[in-house]
Amino acid sequence: MSSTIEKALQRRREAMAAEKAKQENTSTSEPAAQAAEPAYRSAKQRVKAKGPATQLEPFNIDLDRLERNGHVSLSSARKSINEEYREIKRKLLANAFGPLSSTMKNSNIIMVTSGRPEEGKTFCATNLALSIASEQDKTVLLVDADVLKPNVLNTFGLERRKGLMEYLTGEADDIAEVLYPTNVDKLKIIPAGKTHHLSTELLASQKMHETVDEFANRYPDRIVIIDTPPLIGITESAILANFAGQAVVVTEEGRSKLTDIRLSVERLNPDMAIGFVVNKVVNKDANDPGYYGYYYGQEQDTANGA
Numbered sequence: 001m002s003s004t005i006e007k008a009l010q011r012r013r014e015a016m017a018a019e020k021a022k023q024e025n026t027s028t029s030e031p032a033a034q035a036a037e038p039a040y041r042s043a044k045q046r047v048k049a050k051g052p053a054t055q056l057e058p059f060n061i062d063l064d065r066l067e068r069n070g071h072v073s074l075s076s077a078r079k080s081i082n083e084e085y086r087e088i089k090r091k092l093l094a095n096a097f098g099p100l101s102s103t104m105k106n107s108n109i110i111m112v113t114s115g116r117p118e119e120g121k122t123f124c125a126t127n128l129a130l131s132i133a134s135e136q137d138k139t140v141l142l143v144d145a146d147v148l149k150p151n152v153l154n155t156f157g158l159e160r161r162k163g164l165m166e167y168l169t170g171e172a173d174d175i176a177e178v179l180y181p182t183n184v185d186k187l188k189i190i191p192a193g194k195t196h197h198l199s200t201e202l203l204a205s206q207k208m209h210e211t212v213d214e215f216a217n218r219y220p221d222r223i224v225i226i227d228t229p230p231l232i233g234i235t236e237s238a239i240l241a242n243f244a245g246q247a248v249v250v251t252e253e254g255r256s257k258l259t260d261i262r263l264s265v266e267r268l269n270p271d272m273a274i275g276f277v278v279n280k281v282v283n284k285d286a287n288d289p290g291y292y293g294y295y296y297g298q299e300q301d302t303a304n305g306a
Contacts, residue, residue, distance in 0.1 A: 089131050
């Protein structure tokens with residue numbers, strides 16, 4: 001009998017000890033759990049605040065308006081300007097993806113510029129973008145880096161939105177926040193954004209350098225066209241020339257001076273492939289399909305050159 005009582009008491013003591021240990025463990029873990037809970041809530045709140053990736057509203061380009069204004073047509077209509085820009089883009093694409101591409105850094109990054117203002121560089125940049133977007137196996141990103149006098153959105157008849165400057169200043173956390181799709185399936189646009197008194201420093205920043213490198217290497221089928229300020233008297237263009245593998249220098253027939261063209265070339269990276277487009281041609285020979293001159297290193301094709 002005593003043995004049975006002793007066993008019952010022993011079981012009772014063991015049960016009480018187990019209960020006490022359980023209580024001690026619970027009280028010890030509660031502070032840690034309470035400390036972790038605010039951090040958990042904070043992380044959850046941050047995710048909720050950030051929300052899902054924002055779907056940018058596409059730019060709706062009025063293609064009929066552009067065609068009426070003399071731009072490249074994406075319809076089936078066969079126009080001389082379409083043929084002219086086909087001639088130009090064929091050489092640019094060959095440089096970007098052909099055998100010569102291995103001799104250039106960022107061969108698929110093309111800056112479009114001019115010696116002086118009002119020579120038609122934005123007209124050329126937008127037409128090139130439209131023409132390349134019609135390719136079956138290529139996509140194109142058009143970047144308005146003429147942050148002093150942006151004109152890409154105005155040329156397309158589009159409203160202003162935040163763009164490159166907002167990204168470089170940190171107002172936009174990610175480049176995707178200023179990279180807008182369009183109603184042209186293979187064309188995306190980064191606007192210039194607002195003006196900034198440190199535009200030269202921002203364009204020369206490591207952030208800009210890394211962004212352009214990402215453009216060049218992330219998508220193997222992508223051409224990036226950068227509309228830059230004129231070369232003469234503007235610091236930003238010379239900086240952007242260090243990022244691009246190719247340059248298209250737009251000249252105006254009867255206006256651009258040979259001295260300006262030479263000075264423009266001197267401000268470009270000597271390792272670039274440099275081409276020339278003669279814009280606003282008067283009495284152009286209808287049988288001449290192109291007006292694009294090509295220059296690389298010490299070699300120059302002057303058959304159609306400026």
